[in-house]
Amino acid sequence: MEPWPKEGNVRRHLKSKERTSVYNVLRSIYEDSLLVQEVSDLLPRVPVLANLRCGAWYHAKYDGDCYFKSTDGHCNHWQFSFTRLNAHVARTAAECGGVLLIDSTKSSVKRTPDSFSRTVPIWCCVVNRALGLVMKAEEAEEEEERPPQWDDALHLPSWVSDMEASEIEKRLEGWSQKLASTQRSLLLELSGKLRRPLRALWLSEESLIWDQVTVEDREGFPFTPVYLLACSKFGEYPRTSSEKFCDFSWRYLRGAADDHESWAEGLTPKIFWSHHEVLLRTDPEDIDQVVEDLVKAEGLQYGAGFAGKRLSQRISSCSAGGTGISWIGNLGIGICSAKALSSLDAETKAGAACLNCSTSTRLEDLEPVKHIEVLPHKFDRFSLQNALEEATAFISKNAREGRRLVVTCDDGQDISPAVVAAYLLLFGVSTSASREECQGSANRSTGGKYTKEDVRSAVSCVTQYCPAAHPSRGSIKQVYNFLIRTGT
Template identity: 30%
Template sequence: MQKPLRTSDLVFSASATDFSETLKSIKRSTLCISNRLRSIEQDSQFVCTVADAYNLPLVANERCGSWYIPPERKAGSAYFKSTDGHMGEWSFSLRRLNTQVLDVIGQHDGCVIVDSTRRGKRMPDALSKTIPIWCAVLNRALFPKQTNAHQLHSPPISVSISEHSQIEARLGLFLKQLQELGLPLSAFREKLSKPLRPLWVTQESILPTGPSAFDAFHPVVLCTSSRRVPGGEVSEGGYIQGAGDDSEGWARGLTSQSFWQNKERLMRTSENDLPDLIQELVGVSGLNVAGGKPVLIQPTTVLHLSAIDVAATACKEFDAVVSCGASEDTGLRELLKSNYLHLQCTAGKLGSRDLRGELHKFNNFFVSRLPVESILICCPTGKDLSVGVALAALCMCCDDNVYLGNLKTQSSMESITKALIRQRLSWIMTSHPSANPSRATLQSVNAFLMQRLSPPAAIQQPPPGANGHLQDHNRPVSTEASSALSPPDGSNILQAARPSSITGTFNALSGSWTVNRTLTSYHLGLPSGTFIGNATFTARTPTSRGNNVDAEYLYSETGVFKTSTGLEMHAGRKYIYRLQTGTEEISVWFVGDDGESAAGLGWRLGSDQLDGNGKIVTKGGHLCGEDQYDARYEFQRRIDQQEPSVDSFRLIYQVKGPRKKYSSETWFTR
């Protein structure tokens, strides 16, 4: 008779555990730096073969593309984001117009744009969708009468018929957004003799063997440099698909430029010695970063951008210099004295946030030096913080005439709108294509400009005492009660204070927030999860057709949603908040497909009240079909020197219906 199973029969042996660790070790060794560099060199040979076959110059889609192009063969750079081609997120970037690529295309009757993607995909979304959208929109804008060139072209192997149709339906909106920038499209048209047409090439493609003639269009050859690896890299003999992608995670500071300058030395160095060699090369290249010349932001004749090291040698050419950085440049201060302004901004995202509080110094500095013929704005890279300062200057101090663009005393802040900000940013990006302002920098500039708007974009609160300035008429606010509610990070919130009215609550929402949300689903088709991101309440001219709306915000949030099953995805939403002082009411509206206009009422918020725990509560609801939407806002206000300001608030949101049932709790913190 067979013996019963024992515990030892059910426990994995040590050899099984060792085998698992062995597999992990093999995977790590496969993805080593030396294998990546060899894969990049191998793929670069294919890229050069494509350029020779089509007899066209190579353009890198940064940052990945530059790893695959030898510097002597690189004709230019482009910045087409794959996220603008993600399913349901298709977009024509008004921030990255990439008009510099038109110069290359016009001069050479086309170009080859190089990019790559990691294991499993045939080609990156930037090549399959983002650039085809760009081509179609530009064809509509620059060749309006050639309707046969207006259709969208996409690779059937990567884009389904349904997705193609959905993208094509949005092209009209993208064209309108481009036209609203007011750019000199005729100047772009002069660079091209015929429309653009994307073509796709992978390592599986058959390349032309002789001269190719494209009489009806400029070919934009979209080259996926790496061959597709459907399984794991372990079975590929050390080859890594998309080895140059996300270099921040593996290159240890090595850049594509340093790679090509030291390729032979890197390729013959063993894996064990590569980290030390890379550290040496990074140290040397760090001493020679930046360089170049100041860039004039057209159509102005005044504003220039550069890196700080360029400013040290070029400063004598300018009436004034503004620098952004962690510390003041003593050399510039000594040379320029009162004509030098330093904006205190630390490194990274914190520096971008610092910028919001420093921008007012630039306006005072600039106005006191009128008239000026030239100003240089610089930051460590010349591509981020300096761009933010220039954008604020163009919005506040630039002639309305787009073709003059001369700086003057501060313009009326009431004229600043999101459309104007987008237009001014397009001036910078077309003049300085390598500029790369971070999202945090642009949000800081936007918040700075919008917070300075005059009524009706922001309704003034009554003076102290007119309506119970730091407390309710009937109930003083206790510090003890205010401590009942704490934000997720556990920090203490100071004394709660009642806003003077629903107007005070509305005004308190203005600006940028960090968002931390927990979503609990009671429906099998909707997962629970958490959302972490950023949000802005941006003041704008009311878009309601009625006359009873006194002020309006466009609310926008972006971040990452992680489901309870571990799936992560980028997510975002928009609402419109409207204030009606006559009825003491805030209404919240869903936003339509254009991302700007109201599509339907979400809920209405009545007058605020103080609850027993010292929280200021504003709540409301709305029945939409068979679904009930209920929202509850709970405010805690931090007491400053004179005016109370909202430091954080919580939104509890519930939806109940036959097909929807979920609740969410969101913390907003400054």
């Protein structure tokens, strides 16, 4: 007779089962989405952006998205990412007088995810300081219109200790100097739009004063607010707000959308919000089958990926990637997902070439077309590296001929931005160059002496124009290895 399992093991098993119950997850996401809708209604004309990947689930209609990683805010591992500049967030905040970012955390001890507690405040401070450095160097006349004291201090939430803040402060000057030296054109552009420094403000279900904040109040702020809404509730049995979908019992999960690889089975935020009424009225015992049917109806894979391996489902960008094309400066080079090709209008397709790096051989009516299949880094560590010589040569050929070019991959976020970054470095092309200058660039300008910093700077130049671009570390590493091999 087998011994009874220990009580602690049983509890862990039951808790894990609750955590991966699709119905519990989706019902918790819907519950948290009500707070997102409430806050967005209280902040009219403030764009709402999802912080990928978790935040993408909590609202039906985002104005866009961003990518501030929690790992960049982990204690003793603080970072300012130069490959994910989120320049579009600063532009949007400047143009609209503020921006609202959405994220969540499943931690029972943290009020907000580290992306909001540290990563975003660090980002605000570094951008503010780099702007100050560039404007001081330029001695621009517009500087007189700014507040007498341009606030470039580090503003962290009250729950971050003074000791930790002091350690972060030691790193800020180096990041600011580096940003000012590597992204001067971007900062000069922002200086004409951002009249007040960026500053994070934290919101949650415990916030009490925000229903009193009017548009006029916000206009009186001496800063441009970056609202950070951690939308999850506190406690295991919080008070719920929804009177809908009460047909079945369920348990609330804090930060339910996090780690979607463990529960989504191919379900995406878009599919969920298109069918949430059906899903949340489905018996929890039957919901797995309903999810499978919806996923397959969208032409997606349910639960498995290449060679039967479990897919780490990538959450597509809400603002680009799946629905549109992002043109890189004036180069005539665009980035999009392979799926988005079918939605391009005839005028865009006319006279445009296509470099298809996706795993699909389906090609739209663009001529000429070159298909070079590139697998994600997790399935082939050298696929991109081996394809870059042929891919960059094809881009260069079309650039010299003055032809517009669309570079695609499966999601428009990883491979295609990395390919364009490799081309920019290999042929010494600047994103601020004109079509004519790009057309005349046929020789390498760096003599093959590339550094990892060069690659990161090139990627950040691409992401300025393509907010959906999030090349993986593996892809960036392959670009660097290719450039080193080419220069030897």
